[in-house]
Amino acid sequence: xxxxxxxxxxxxxxxxxxxxxxxxxxxxxxxxxxxxxxxxxxxxxxxxxxxxxxxxxxxxxxxxxxxxxxxxxxxxxxxxxxxxxxxxxxxxxxxxxxxxxxxxxxxxxxxxxxxxxxxxxxxxxxxxxxxxxxxxxxxxxxxxxxxxxxxxxxxxxxxxxxxxxxxxxxxxxxxxxxxxxxxxxxxxxxxxxxxxxxxxxxxxxxxxxxxxxxxxxxxxxxxxxxxxxxxxxxxxxxxxxxxxxxxxxxxxxxxxxxxxxxxxxxxxxxxxxxxxxxxxxxxxxxxxxxxxxxxxxxxxxxxxxxxxxxxxxxxxxxxxxxxxxxxxxxxxxxxxxxxxxxxxxxxxxxxxxxxxxxxxxxxxxxxxxxxxxxxxxxxxxxxxxxxxxxxxxxxxxxxxxxxxxxxxxxxxxxxxxxxxxxxxxxxxxxxxxxxxxxxxxxxxxxxxxxxxxxxxxxxxxxxxxxxxxxxxxxxxxxxxxxxxxxxxxxxxxxxxxxxxxxxxxxxxxxxxxxxxxxxxxxxxxxxxxxxxxxxxxxxxxxxxxxxxxxxxxxxxxxxxxxxxxxxxxxxxxxxxxxxxxxxxxxxxxxxxxxxxxxxxxxxxxxxxxxxxxxxxxxxxxxxxxxxxxxxxxxxxxxxxxxxxxxxxxx
Numbered sequence: 317x318x319x320x321x322x323x324x325x326x327x328x329x330x331x332x333x334x335x336x337x338x339x340x341x342x343x344x345x346x347x348x349x350x351x352x353x354x355x356x357x358x359x360x361x362x363x364x365x366x367x368x369x370x371x372x373x374x375x376x377x378x379x380x381x382x383x384x385x386x387x388x389x390x391x392x393x394x395x396x397x398x399x400x401x402x403x404x405x406x407x408x409x410x411x412x413x414x415x416x417x418x419x420x421x422x423x424x425x426x427x428x429x430x431x432x433x434x435x436x437x438x439x440x441x442x443x444x445x446x447x448x449x450x451x452x453x454x455x456x457x458x459x460x461x462x463x464x465x466x467x468x469x470x471x472x473x474x475x476x477x478x479x480x481x482x483x484x485x486x487x488x489x490x491x492x493x494x495x496x497x498x499x500x501x502x503x504x505x506x507x508x509x510x511x512x513x514x515x516x517x518x519x520x521x522x523x524x525x526x527x528x529x530x531x532x533x534x535x536x537x538x539x540x541x542x543x544x545x546x547x548x549x550x551x552x553x554x555x556x557x558x559x560x561x562x563x564x565x566x567x568x569x570x571x572x573x574x575x576x577x578x579x580x581x582x583x584x585x586x587x588x589x590x591x592x593x594x595x596x597x598x599x600x601x602x603x604x605x606x607x608x609x610x611x612x613x614x615x616x617x618x619x620x621x622x623x624x625x626x627x628x629x630x631x632x633x634x635x636x637x638x639x640x641x642x643x644x645x646x647x648x649x650x651x652x653x654x655x656x657x658x659x660x661x662x663x664x665x666x667x668x669x670x671x672x673x674x675x676x677x678x679x680x681x682x683x684x685x686x687x688x689x690x691x692x693x694x695x696x697x698x699x700x701x702x703x704x705x706x707x708x709x710x711x712x713x714x715x716x717x718x719x720x721x722x723x724x725x726x727x728x729x730x731x732x733x734x735x736x737x738x739x740x741x742x743x744x745x746x747x748x749x750x751x752x753x754x755x756x757x758x759x760x761x762x763x764x765x766x767x768x769x770x771x772x773x774x775x776x777x778x779x780x781x782x783x784x785x786x787x788x789x790x791x792x793x794x795x796x797x798x799x800x801x802x803x804x805x806x807x808x809x810x811x812x813x814x815x816x817x818x819x820x821x822x823x824x825x826x827x828x829x830x831x832x833x834x835x836x837x838x839x840x841x842x843x844x845x846x847x848x849x850x851x852x853x854x855x856x857x858x859x860x861x862x863x864x865x866x867x868x869x870x871x872x873x874x875x876x877x878x879x880x881x882x883x884x885x886x887x888x889x890x891x892x893x894x895x896x897x898x899x900x901x902x903x904x905x906x907x908x909x910x911x912x913x914x915x916x917x918x919x920x921x922x923x924x925x926x927x928x929x930x931x932x933x934x935x936x937x938x939x940x941x942x943x944x945x946x947x948x949x950x951x952x953x954x955x956x957x958x959x960x961x962x963x964x965x966x
């Protein structure tokens with residue numbers, strides 16, 4: 317049984333007891349693995365993987381520390397002698413360059429020595445060439461004198477000398493380039509294991525390539541070995557190869573990657589069929605690396621089955637945490653995270669206690685779960701840097717709570733900026749009503765950014781209108797929904813129709829029910845509007861008036877229970893911005909509500925557990941309402957009757 321997390325005091329109060337003045341007093345660990353926050357299981361696995369040189373796949377939300385964990389492996393790998401890779405011209409077959417492996421830093425020395433020797437040989441040949449040229453010119457002068465000072469002799473001798481000089485010079489230069497090896501992979505002495513980020517690379521950058529040679533004939537061509545380029549897999553030899561969003565790699569590249577992992581070596585060939593390098597293929601180049609593949613949960617679907625099987629069979633799979641329990645220990649870890657971000661940035665000032673408290677409060681809000689803190693640290697780190705920039709611009713050495721509050725205002729995600737403009741536009745055009753009552757119209761709440769990879773969702777108020785008309789064909793009524801609905805939203809509408817038939821006792825097959833999501837140009841997905849749909853349709857069927865000062869959200873079960881949804885805090889704040897005074901949310905979501913201070917006095921939050929609770933709080937009092945509630949009481953499960961909900965909370 318999981319240990320229940322004890323609710324702590326507000327972070328802005330909690331930080332006052334910290335034995336520090338600012339983040340300047342917090343020590344930042346030197347190793348990356350010790351800087352990872354909230355991923356204890358991942359850290360343990362990474363340590364094992366580094367010790368045993370195992371492959372790892374990290375799956376989770378963006379910004380949860382996947383790249384940091386990957387980088388930490390290169391610091392933890394057992395000390396090994398790195399190797400330089402040189403590629404030589406193959407005099408027997410120019411299209412199959414030779415590969416030579418030497419200890420780290422020796423490759424550069426060999427190339428330099430070869431270049432120095434080539435330079436000496438070049439100088440010797442240059443002297444010989446000049447002597448030959450002078451000899452030809454001298455012979456020309458002799459013929460010039462012997463032929464009675466015929467000027468054509470001088471002319472012919474100069475032409476011959478120039479031709480011989482150019483021919484010898486080009487031939488010698490070509491031989492020099494052919495004899496000098498190319499440093500394919502070079503390291504400095506005592507370097508740490510390499511970390512190569514191959515995210516988003518194409519086949520050539522990943523697997524190596526042979527550059528195109530525009531001069532392919534006539535003696536002007538570049539030696540094949542000089543056109544060979546190492547791929548990320550070769551540069552990662554005896555180190556770490558990190559590939560985020562691995563599912564975006566083409567299947568052919570994933571297959572080649574699998575081959576490289578299995579063999580520990582991979583020949584380099586031209587990746588373009590139209591390139592002059594297409595016929596070139598080197599001897600096998602070593603590529604013994606630890607693969608760290610990463611991505612979101614959908615990355616698994618796009619992976620080559622054999623590649624994933626290889627990682628699972630000879631390594632580890634880790635699902636990253638997106639939140640952590642809101643405990644004393646974890647709060648202290650996030651405090652250290654803020655100090656790490658300040659140290660990493662090097663351009664912003666340290667954070668005061670009060671500023672730390674504001675960041676922790678934001679971590680609570682973005683968690684989207686009761687008694688949890690967000691681990692979307694990249695986004696929190698962005699907030700830290702914006703607040704630091706604001707303080708720097710103001711000439712303040714220390715970042716204060718005011719700077720953080722201002723940062724949250726100006727550093728809104730794109731979804732929130734769009735939502736704000738929607739709100740303003742809808743106010744101007746009176747798309748929704750926030751006063752009086754209406755039949756068949758409710759103020760539903762939705763979020764933007766739920767599928768954008770951002771932890772901070774943007775709430776919007778979305779009017780939902782229902783209209784009931786006689787069915788066009790007898791006993792074949794249908795539900796028609798408009799508003800760019802997704803599949804889940806369409807199913808929610810259909811489920812609501814069955815529920816309404818049960819709880820109202822009305823034979824809805826006699827009617828066509830039209831449901832419109834007003835202004836839903838951005839699209840609607842999910843079932844969090846099902847409570848709003850049911851309310852609008854019931855209102856239209858029964859001619860019951862809906863209080864327009866109320867907004868609501870929630871998923872509805874086929875038994876009439878209101879189920880929890882996501883983004884409730886963002887939805888409530890959007891409702892407050894729109895001007896409504898009451899918001900109905902699922903009772904199970906109450907612990908997820910973390911409103912900014914300015915909204916607490918603007919709106920009342922009312923928890924509801926059943927459809928009866930919803931109608932009781934949103935319908936205008938009258939005989940229609942009383943009849944509906946009485947009818948609903950008959951059908952609701954006994955366990956839900958008399959539930960202790962429906963009391964407003966500030």
